[in-house]
Amino acid sequence: MPVERASRPSPYRALLDALPQRERAIDVDGVRTALFEYGEPDATPILFVHGFRGDHHGLEPIAAHLPGMRVIIPDLPGFGESDALSTASIDAYAAWLRALVASEAPGAAVLGHSFGSIVVAHAAASGLDASRIVLVNPIATPALSGPNRLGSALALGYYRVAAALPERAGLTLLGAPPIVRGMSAFMAKTRDGGLRAWIHGQHDAYFSSYASRRSVLEAFDASIRHTVSEVAARIAQPVQLIAADRDDITPLREQHRLRARFPDARLAVLRGTGHLVHYERPREAAAVIRRFLAEGAAR
Numbered sequence: 465m466p467v468e469r470a471s472r473p474s475p476y477r478a479l480l481d482a483l484p485q486r487e488r489a490i491d492v493d494g495v496r497t498a499l500f501e502y503g504e505p506d507a508t509p510i511l512f513v514h515g516f517r518g519d520h521h522g523l524e525p526i527a528a529h530l531p532g533m534r535v536i537i538p539d540l541p542g543f544g545e546s547d548a549l550s551t552a553s554i555d556a557y558a559a560w561l562r563a564l565v566a567s568e569a570p571g572a573a574v575l576g577h578s579f580g581s582i583v584v585a586h587a588a589a590s591g592l593d594a595s596r597i598v599l600v601n602p603i604a605t606p607a608l609s610g611p612n613r614l615g616s617a618l619a620l621g622y623y624r625v626a627a628a629l630p631e632r633a634g635l636t637l638l639g640a641p642p643i644v645r646g647m648s649a650f651m652a653k654t655r656d657g658g659l660r661a662w663i664h665g666q667h668d669a670y671f672s673s674y675a676s677r678r679s680v681l682e683a684f685d686a687s688i689r690h691t692v693s694e695v696a697a698r699i700a701q702p703v704q705l706i707a708a709d710r711d712d713i714t715p716l717r718e719q720h721r722l723r724a725r726f727p728d729a730r731l732a733v734l735r736g737t738g739h740l741v742h743y744e745r746p747r748e749a750a751a752v753i754r755r756f757l758a759e760g761a762a763r
Contacts, residue, residue, distance in 0.1 A: 472665040475658070476746065479528035489545070493563045498545035500537045502527040507534040509569040510757070511594075513561065515578030515601075516687045517680065519544030521670050523577060523742055526600075529750035536569055540580070542679030544670075552682035554690045558587040571595050573757055577742055578603060578713070579687045589695035596760050597699060598753055600706045601739050602692045604714045604722040623684045631677065638680060639672035647671070653710045653738040663743050696725035703729040704756040706749050710738040730756075 474480065486501040500520045510533055512523045520537040527535040541560055542548035549556045561583055565574060575598035576584030588597050622643070626634045637643075648667040654660050674680045696703075703726045707719035714722075716733065723731040732752045737744045 472662045474525070475662060476525040476528040479531075480524055483528065483531060490567070492560055492567065495541050495549060495560060496547040497541065497560075497564065498539045499568070500539075501534060502537075503531065503534040505534060507532060508757070509534040509536060509572040510598075510753070511535075511565060511569050511572055511574045512537045513574070513576040513580035513584050514540060514543075515580050516683055517543065517671050517674070519670050519673055521666060523575075525746035526575075526742055526750050526753070529747045530753065536572075538564060540583070540683075542675045542683060544673050546675075548675040548679035549682075552679055552686060554582065554586050554686045557583045557686065558590055558592075561587040562590070562592050566593050573598060573753075573760075575600065575753070577601055578739065579683070581692050582687065582690050585692040585695050585699060586690065588701060589698040592701075594701055596757065597701045597703045598706065598756065599692060599703065600741050600749060601708060601711055602705055602714065602719070602722060603687075604691060604693050604718040606688070606691055619684075620688065623681055626677065627681050634677050638677065641668065644668060644671050650712065651739045652744070653708075653736070653740070654744045659744065663740060666743065693722055693725055696722060696729075697727070699726055701728070702756075702760065704752065705729060705731045706734065706741060706752055707731060708734050708737045708739065708741050708745075710736065713739045 483502045484504055489496055489498050512535060514520060514522050519539045523537050527537065539546040542552055549560065570593045572594060573596040574584050574594040577600040581599040581602040584597060584599065588594060626637045629637060644667055645664060648664045652660050652663050705719060705723055707716060709716050719731060723729045734741055734745045734748050741749050
């Protein structure tokens, strides 16, 4: 589906515009993948993986607060400007990410947000060539058995109906503005009216940019069937978790339990925000990332 442009100016645009930016498309194991880079080409690299139904735009605010680094953000296969996987299973996403990192940033730190945290964790548990792992709003509990199971069950019903309808009607339902706005309103916690309006504009513009109905439905299936927790014990790299005390997707108590599952992990909690840390608290998230990477450099 075509990407629309958000009309409301980004509160982080000036910081982002100050960074050198590059766009290109590469082949990753047969999948045409759109890459967006921010920062000098020879700076320390870090690769970001965005969440379900988003694209690279969602993680730009964190990139804007990391001057002096080279931030690489692909559009996940099937979303944004990237082609879809032949089958969008979590194993296929993990294999794609391993190949991408090996090609573009071997040994770099890798960050995943929300569904991206599941992709990064599964890739890290199966041989990802990354020095350090950062998981923002990580998914710690199964969607259909966690504290938000009612909302997850409703979402599952929504996606099943979209899959059962004829193609045109299914696509219309997936991108229905009231539903997209409802999802955005559920996740946004900021009391700043301007920031909240901008977040809604971001979701209106980029939340329905995907290759096909099949790709979004398969990705949703992968997102509810898997968690970070199921592979945490197999991740050897140092891990930084960035959680939020008002996250309705994974409550804070589950984030503490998740931290204990890793061989080497630490947890930073951002207060007064929820599942949209990348939009609401990017400066604070970037500060945590810098400290974590500096710790690795010191070692």
